[in-house]
Amino acid sequence: MRAVVQRVSRARVSANGRVVGEIGQGLVALVGVRVGDTEEDADYLAEKLLHLRIFEDPQGKMNLSALEVGAEVLVVSQFTVYADARRGRRPSFSLAAPPEVSRPLFERFVQRLRESPLRVEEGVFGAVMEVEIHNQGPVTIILDSPEH
Secondary structure (H helix, E strand, O other), X not given: OEEEEEEEEEEEEEEOOEEEEEEOOEEEEEEEOXXXXXXHHHHHHHHHHHHOEEEEOOXXXXXXXXXXXXXXXXXXXXXXXXXXXXXXXXXXXXXXXXXHXXXXXXXXXXXXXXXXXXXXXXXXXXXXXXXXXXXXXXXXXXXXXXXX
């Protein structure tokens, strides 16, 4: 699994013209599932996200996790994080798992986050969405689950 994580001052996601998820200060995670990913990958990635130290401490160093600062989290499914554009001009998405495989793993990832004390919002799986991200820093980190 892969998550493109951005530290934000605020963010929201809309589907079909209505806001379905909105957060204040926290993290946005654009999450894709790869062919061959397992429940262990979802658990690993959720744990990594919760403990990733990308919030500033009083000295201005990125030394605090989402859990330590009480951040909010917005999770959006996005198979395009597995785009391979090394050949040709149209990206290949052959590494991305099909919806019948990716949906349960995405849902497990979200559930693991919801088991934390943090407020977790999400987009609509498989929908065309509009995501508004106010990246703070800017800070953008790519998290991958361990290789298979």
